[in-house]
Amino acid sequence: MLGYNLLLQFKKNFLTYFILLLLTNCTTIGFHQDKVREAISFGEPISFRVCVIKEKGILDQDVWALFEVWNEELSLYKLKAEPTILLEMERPGFYGSDILEYLNNTRMPDQCDRLLYLKGRTWGDIVFEIFTLGIFAGIGLKLEVQGAVEARTNTKGYIKAKYISTIQLIFTSPKSTLIHEGYHLLGCGHQLFMKECYDRIRDVKLLITDPERDPNFFPVINTSGKKILKRPF
Template sequence: MTQPLFSKFWIRISLFTSVLLPFSCTTIGFHQTKVRESLSYGEQATVRVCVIKEEGIEDKDVFTLFEAWNEELSFYQLKAEPSILMTMERPGFYGTDILEYLILFKMPSQCDRLLYLKGRTWGDILFEVLTLGIFAGVGVKLEVQGAVEAKTNTKGYIKAKYISTIQLLFTSPKSTLIHEGYHMLGCGHQLFMKECYERIRDVKLLLTDPNRDPNFFPNINSSGRKILKRPI
């Protein structure tokens, strides 16, 4: 039986969003090299990132992830310097539980950003199997690999440990960190990255703002508000 044209349309849309888009979101849009290189990002600067990690994530894993992130940040005369705060049990199963925990977590004085590295439990494995079945059935990928809170864009998490074949087809812990790392510099999602380049330039310009806490690397949140002081 021939499928109705309407059904074929939505099947194609589903395939596009579940297959094509994840590949394009290693960053948060498509790079525009000429546009990026036409902007000035000022002098080299360092963003101090405090890390909370789960059991099973080794210190060497953290530094390997940051090597990949710093390779991307080098475009903007930036470097992310990790500082491991502690290893802990997950505060809840869902990503929303982690974000709620981070929002209430007081940013230490030696930190400009706070990053939670989510590991892999038996519950995660079962959830991966479930989402794989849904993906195979209807072409929708439900699993979230990371997120950043929108109030200050200074706290977020990524899924830092997984080995599922379907996950590795779409992303990796390194690409997820790069993606969420852009959000931690105030960038949103876009098709092309011109606005993101300008946002990073503007964030770095805030380093000279006289109202800035001199011991904090500033940010601009998702709504365009300047974050000049360390979040509580």
């Protein structure tokens, strides 16, 4: 009976790990549909500006490397993200919710279209990683959040940009997390397949010609479908 129960637990955990692998190791927010995407016109090449706030330990070259990979993905839509490092600072709080609160209360600089916070790695993070690894190994529940974008305007977000634990590297990486959250910064939500996201990115680019748009701001359509045509607070 004990062996049977262990087998059931193994099957349950294996299924959980497999599903999590599919959901978290995917660099996008759904499965790509190449033929569908290639049939959509994304217009002329456009660049948008991303202000970066980074924590101590994240080097400038780390930022450039992250954006190089992100821009490979964005090239599918004739888009390019141009980073500007604003400052290096201490984390405003331990949890991701603390970072989002800080970003929501931070004015978007005039020279930027998006605001991205790069979270580093502290001793507290290491302890938390060990704790969550134990939870994951015990019941298959993955507690760590690698990044998030606020849903009010979809213009501000953060990613965990530095970590080295084995379990994290199996499931994701800073580069894949940036690609994932980068789609949210363009107004995409989660879906099984990417058709809806392709349409959203096309529609966002079409807003460039909207007469009500601030000409110094790259627009977005937030997760609720609201057009964000002017730089938010």
